[in-house]
Amino acid sequence: MQALKTPEKPTALVIDDDPQMLLLCSRSLERCGFTVLTASGLASAKDAATQGKQVVLLIIDVLLRAPAFRLPGQEAEKAANGIEALPSLQQLYPRAVPLIISAYSKNELMALGHDPHDLAFLQKPFDLPTLRRTVEALLPGLASKESESTEVGDDAWFD
Numbered sequence: 606m607q608a609l610k611t612p613e614k615p616t617a618l619v620i621d622d623d624p625q626m627l628l629l630c631s632r633s634l635e636r637c638g639f640t641v642l643t644a645s646g647l648a649s650a651k652d653a654a655t656q657g658k659q660v661v662l663l664i665i666d667v668l669l670r671a672p673a674f675r676l677p678g679q680e681a682e683k684a685a686n687g688i689e690a691l692p693s694l695q696q697l698y699p700r701a702v703p704l705i706i707s708a709y710s711k712n713e714l715m716a717l718g719h720d721p722h723d724l725a726f727l728q729k730p731f732d733l734p735t736l737r738r739t740v741e742a743l744l745p746g747l748a749s750k751e752s753e754s755t756e757v758g759d760d761a762w763f764d
Contacts, residue, residue, distance in 0.1 A: 614640045617662035622670045633733040654697045663701035
């Protein structure tokens with residue numbers, strides 16, 4: 606008897622220094638049918654490349670603070686700019702569609718010298734149904750709508 610192959614889920618990589626944002630994005634994207642990898646900084650995002658997953662969605666925060674702690678033997682990671690790091694991340698994940706997220710508006714980012722160009726952008730705080738709609742617009746047909754629940758406990762973003 607031949608084993609049935611289950612289709613591989615699309616993979617998203619979420620890079621944010623806020624653990625709550627990583628959790629909330631992961632939960633929402635998993636409900637949309639994605640396998641989700643998370644990273645708190647650029648070094649851990651590059652480590653995710655070794656997992657051999659074909660990343661199709663790359664969600665990255667603009668301003669990534671250096672992690673407050675690290676494991677023994679782990680290199681110190683510096684603060685980073687997600688927009689500036691995007692070209693090197695796109696070399697690691699050439700098929701990934703980027704989505705920039707930030708607590709700053711696009712105008713505020715530009716005033717600070719961080720130009721998000723014509724990249725897809727979501728300003729924090731955003732609710733998770735908005736994240737789902739944005740992902741569906743960026744990757745039509747890849748995001749399934751497994752859960753349309755908008756109960757406060759499931760999909761609300763509280764700052």
